[in-house]
Amino acid sequence: MTWWTSLAHRLGYFGRRRRFDAELEAELRFHFESHIEELEQSGLSREAAVAQARRRFGSRSISLEDARQAWQFRGIEHGFANVRYALRQCRKHPGFAAVVVLTLGLGIGANSAVFSAIDAIVLRPLPFPEGDRLMRIHQINPRRPFTFAAPARFTAWDRLNTTFQAITGYYTEDAFETSGELPEKLTRAVVAPRFLEVWGVAPALGRDLTFEAIAPGAARSVLISDRLWRRKFGADPNAVGRSLRFGGMGDAVPTVSATVVGVMPASFLFPVREVDVWAPAALARMMPFREANYYTAVGRLKRGVTLAQAAANLSVVQAQLGTEYPQTDADLRIGLQPLAEDLAGRLASSLWMLFGSAGVLLLIACVNVTALMLVRAVDRRHEISLRASLGASRTALMGQLMTEVGVLTAAGAVLGLAIAAAAARLLHVAAQNLPRVDEIAMDWRVVSYSLAMTVAVTLMCGLLPAIRATRRDLSCTLAQGGRTQVSGRGRLQWVLVAAQVSLAVILLAAAGLLVRSFQELGRIAPGFEPSRVLTFQISGAFAEVNDYPRLIQRVDRTLEFLRTIPGIEQAATAATVPGVPGQFEEEIRVVGRSESKIAADSRYVSAGYFTTMRIPFLSGDQCPERGAWALVNQSFANAHFAGTSPVGQHLTTSTATTGTTIRGIVGDAREQGLHRAPSPTVYWCASAPRPSPFYFVRTSGRPAAMAETVRRKIKEIEPARSVFDIAPLDDRLGEAYSENRLRMMTLASFALTAVLLACVGLYGTLSYLVTIRRREVGLRLALGAMRGQIVRRYFGQGLGVSVVACAAGLGVSVLLNRALASMLIGVSSNDPFTLGGVALVVLTAAALASLVPSIRGALVEPVTVLRDE
Amino acid sequence: MPEPLARDLLPGTLYMMILRTLQEGPLHGYAIAKRVREWSRGNLEIDDGSLYPALNRMLVKGWLKAEWGTSENNRNARFYRLTPSGRKQLEHESETFSRMIKAIQLVMAAR
Numbered sequence: 001m002t003w004w005t006s007l008a009h010r011l012g013y014f015g016r017r018r019r020f021d022a023e024l025e026a027e028l029r030f031h032f033e034s035h036i037e038e039l040e041q042s043g044l045s046r047e048a049a050v051a052q053a054r055r056r057f058g059s060r061s062i063s064l065e066d067a068r069q070a071w072q073f074r075g076i077e078h079g080f081a082n083v084r085y086a087l088r089q090c091r092k093h094p095g096f097a098a099v100v101v102l103t104l105g106l107g108i109g110a111n112s113a114v115f116s117a118i119d120a121i122v123l124r125p126l127p128f129p130e131g132d133r134l135m136r137i138h139q140i141n142p143r144r145p146f147t148f149a150a151p152a153r154f155t156a157w158d159r160l161n162t163t164f165q166a167i168t169g170y171y172t173e174d175a176f177e178t179s180g181e182l183p184e185k186l187t188r189a190v191v192a193p194r195f196l197e198v199w200g201v202a203p204a205l206g207r208d209l210t211f212e213a214i215a216p217g218a219a220r221s222v223l224i225s226d227r228l229w230r231r232k233f234g235a236d237p238n239a240v241g242r243s244l245r246f247g248g249m250g251d252a253v254p255t256v257s258a259t260v261v262g263v264m265p266a267s268f269l270f271p272v273r274e275v276d277v278w279a280p281a282a283l284a285r286m287m288p289f290r291e292a293n294y295y296t297a298v299g300r301l302k303r304g305v306t307l308a309q310a311a312a313n314l315s316v317v318q319a320q321l322g323t324e325y326p327q328t329d330a331d332l333r334i335g336l337q338p339l340a341e342d343l344a345g346r347l348a349s350s351l352w353m354l355f356g357s358a359g360v361l362l363l364i365a366c367v368n369v370t371a372l373m374l375v376r377a378v379d380r381r382h383e384i385s386l387r388a389s390l391g392a393s394r395t396a397l398m399g400q401l402m403t404e405v406g407v408l409t410a411a412g413a414v415l416g417l418a419i420a421a422a423a424a425r426l427l428h429v430a431a432q433n434l435p436r437v438d439e440i441a442m443d444w445r446v447v448s449y450s451l452a453m454t455v456a457v458t459l460m461c462g463l464l465p466a467i468r469a470t471r472r473d474l475s476c477t478l479a480q481g482g483r484t485q486v487s488g489r490g491r492l493q494w495v496l497v498a499a500q501v502s503l504a505v506i507l508l509a510a511a512g513l514l515v516r517s518f519q520e521l522g523r524i525a526p527g528f529e530p531s532r533v534l535t536f537q538i539s540g541a542f543a544e545v546n547d548y549p550r551l552i553q554r555v556d557r558t559l560e561f562l563r564t565i566p567g568i569e570q571a572a573t574a575a576t577v578p579g580v581p582g583q584f585e586e587e588i589r590v591v592g593r594s595e596s597k598i599a600a601d602s603r604y605v606s607a608g609y610f611t612t613m614r615i616p617f618l619s620g621d622q623c624p625e626r627g628a629w630a631l632v633n634q635s636f637a638n639a640h641f642a643g644t645s646p647v648g649q650h651l652t653t654s655t656a657t658t659g660t661t662i663r664g665i666v667g668d669a670r671e672q673g674l675h676r677a678p679s680p681t682v683y684w685c686a687s688a689p690r691p692s693p694f695y696f697v698r699t700s701g702r703p704a705a706m707a708e709t710v711r712r713k714i715k716e717i718e719p720a721r722s723v724f725d726i727a728p729l730d731d732r733l734g735e736a737y738s739e740n741r742l743r744m745m746t747l748a749s750f751a752l753t754a755v756l757l758a759c760v761g762l763y764g765t766l767s768y769l770v771t772i773r774r775r776e777v778g779l780r781l782a783l784g785a786m787r788g789q790i791v792r793r794y795f796g797q798g799l800g801v802s803v804v805a806c807a808a809g810l811g812v813s814v815l816l817n818r819a820l821a822s823m824l825i826g827v828s829s830n831d832p833f834t835l836g837g838v839a840l841v842v843l844t845a846a847a848l849a850s851l852v853p854s855i856r857g858a859l860v861e862p863v864t865v866l867r868d869e
Numbered sequence: 870m871p872e873p874l875a876r877d878l879l880p881g882t883l884y885m886m887i888l889r890t891l892q893e894g895p896l897h898g899y900a901i902a903k904r905v906r907e908w909s910r911g912n913l914e915i916d917d918g919s920l921y922p923a924l925n926r927m928l929v930k931g932w933l934k935a936e937w938g939t940s941e942n943n944r945n946a947r948f949y950r951l952t953p954s955g956r957k958q959l960e961h962e963s964e965t966f967s968r969m970i971k972a973i974q975l976v977m978a979a980r
Contacts, residue, residue, distance in 0.1 A: 009931065027946070030898075030945070030947075031902075031920075038903075063921055067921045068925075070926040070929050071929055
């Protein structure tokens with residue numbers, strides 16, 4: 001016999017239970033009657049034969065039940081009985097059940113929510129066929145912070161490598177579609193050949209892009225998104241072949257018409273989610289420019305090729321290019337990274353930190369529930385020992401107790417999933433700018449994760465109480481007639497309370513540091529004044545750089561016009577937004593010096609930038625309206641011109657051939673991000689570093705109130721262009737740090753929940769001790785003890801354990817918080833102020849939680865207690 | 870007919886004896902009980918209440934097959950038949966059992 005034949009037989013039984021019972025009845029009847037017949041033949045009367053047969057046969061129903069049991073899965077049938085019993089228990093003690101379900105629901109919910117985010121953003125491959133084969137290819141220049149690649153280079157990689165199925169590249173830009181009544185701003189991705197091959201996705205309608213040389217003025221082919229197809233063409237299946245028109249901004253940019261050759265499926269989740277149009281790059285023209293490093297290079301590995309193999313292969317290819325083009329390519333290296341990892345970026349470490357915190361929270365919840373179960377087990381000692389003495393085995397008793405925990409945990413998991421689903425919906429709305437956040441969903445992976453957690457939690461919370469409750473020595477409690485003796489001092493309970501308090505301290509300390517960082521960020525003096533500054537962009541096209549003087553003229557004219565608008569005090573443009581994290585380092589040389597190149601942050605700003613941003617002038621002059629000049633900040637002057645004045649010196653960059661004269665020195669400002677100390681910076685005076693620079697206007701009133709005016713006024717002088725991306729600088733800075741805020745808020749909510757749970761645990765444990773010591777306290781009072789003494793003893797016990805636990809928690813925090821260092825701004829990872837504050841908060845909460853049961857414990861009436869006995 | 874030795878059989882021997890009675894051919898439950906009684910000359914008696922649970926457990930294990938047929942007194946009865954795996958089990962059990970009996974006898978007869 002093998003286990004699976006018997007399993008098959010049993011499963012067969014489930015299908016024909018009724019028939020089986022009928023057959024068994026018939027069989028037993030046959031047996032009974034045959035017996036009677038035989039007895040009658042041996043000479044007995046009918047009545048005597050029936051009586052004897054009945055005596056011999058015993059209870060037919062027991063026999064039937066025993067026979068039936070042979071076919072059943074006893075564990076399962078017992079399991080159902082246990083579940084029914086557990087549900088009855090919940091109904092009998094709804095308060096207890098609610099506390100446990102809520103506690104576990106919060107713990108499991110926090111975990112499932114963070115897991116769903118980690119799963120979508122970090123763990124799951126990208127939503128493309130075999131998305132784990134997609135690689136971001138970084139072109140690493142040791143002296144540049146950016147890793148974008150030039151098309152001349154990545155098309156060579158594509159041609160020469162042996163490990164990639166295909167390599168392509170793209171960049172995105174704003175485009176203005178003018179075929180409708182009003183120009184519409186779209187995001188366009190300009191893509192290199194083999195683009196669709198890399199993503200492994202075919203258009204849902206139509207065909208791929210054409211990359212043949214495009215004659216000037218001829219229609220280009222474009223692919224459009226499902227979203228645009230529905231919005232613009234009403235999901236018309238004949239949209240392929242229709243035209244879109246781009247540009248049309250004065251005569252600087254000729255209008256280009258483009259033919260829609262295909263529609264991408266809705267499931268095509270391009271990493272830059274806003275993209276609605278994919279247009280082919282005019283690569284033939286780009287080939288001579290080996291420094292056109294602004295494409296994101298992406299490749300699809302051949303099946304079975306590892307990252308290391310591909311990296312080695314590409315490095316060889318790049319080394320080859322280095323000898324061929326020593327001028328531009330010799331110093332370049334290759335960096336490979338799974339594209340999913342590249343997209344998740346810094347968010348991954350935040351998420352893992354939150355995942356760990358959610359784990360700690362769940363641990364606290366489990367310890368809390370364990371303590372509650374232990375208290376309950378004491379209440380049920382009588383019931384359990386009665387069952388044991390009636391023959392229930394220890395395994396059966398434990399099974400029953402574990403089932404009760406399991407039922408409560410399962411309910412908690414359902415609540416947890418609901419919490420996680422709500423959190424996912426909240427993230428979709430509140431954190432749209434996080435990568436892949438729209439992929440967060442309550443799918444089977446999250447559900448099975450929660451299921452696994454349910455099993456783990458059941459074991460963690462149930463095992464210890466079940467073992468203790470069914471210990472043999474407890475069966476003697478029957479003899480004691482249910483009297484509560486002053487047994488033990490609840491040492492295990494206190495250990496559990498201490499564990500909760502110290503874990504809560506750890507979470508609160510981490511949250512405290514993040515909150516302090518965020519406060520520090522607000523308190524930092526950035527060196528410029530972000531309040532009352534409105535920022536926006538005005539549409540432009542890359543092609544405008546073909547006629548650079550005209551572009552500058554346009555931007556300068558717009559600036560002059562802006563300054564005439566009432567309510568606007570100053571106006572300026574810049575290529576970048578100050579205070580929004582970003583590094584724009586460039587190699588700089590001082591003309592006439594032999595020393596090696598200097599790396600400095602390189603910013604392009606117009607005349608009036610410093611007065612608009614209120615960055616102080618230290619010496620020299622402002623950016624003039626015209627001419628190639630540069631200004632440097634204090635740090636740059638100190639670092640490279642110590643003791644002498646840089647004004648009048650000439651600077652060159654790797655691309656510039658002529659020197660630019662330094663005209664003045666300005667104060668240090670935190671251009672690279674509010675949390676970064678200012679670094680040596682060169683400001684190049686250029687009002688139009690690109691066709692759509694950022695405009696900054698200092699307003700006399702609330703900046704947001706000026707938005708409509710600006711939009712209307714610009715319409716007057718530039719009817720074909722649109723104002724977009726309009727926001728007060730303060731909001732933009734807040735947006736730039738929204739991930740920090742989200743991380744802080746999440747951790748803070750975990751920490752507060754943890755403190756609350758720890759207090760509930762402390763309160764519950766002390767209440768329990770107070771209850772079982774009623775008799776003792778009553779006696780003491782009767783013998784003359786003071787109530788104050790009793791209160792002090794209970795209170796001292798609760799607070800004492802909390803103090804010890806708090807100290808332990810702070811000790812662990814100091815060790816753990818080092819891992820947080822990279823997320824902190826302006827505070828050290830063991831900031832005494834924060835840790836002291838945490839101790840104060842936790843101990844105050846612990847004191848409050850201890851006080852109530854302590855006082856209640858002392859309010860015992862000795863007479864009542866003695867009468868109860 | 871003498872009184873049976875004990876209501877309870879030697880533990881573990883019930884399956885073996887049921888298998889043995891079926892070695893000659895299919896029988897219904899009542900006939901199995903009767904045959905054990907007769908072959909043991911009335912010394913052994915299978916408790917009616919434990920016969921059918923045992924038969925069902927053996928069906929689950931796959932040692933027996935059951936099918937409905939007509940009894941000698943012309944009634945519908947359920948007949949049990951050995952399966953090949955039941956036959957193997959019988960060989961195995963009877964061999965173990967006789968070794969054990971011999972061993973016990975050796976112990977009891979030792980001087």
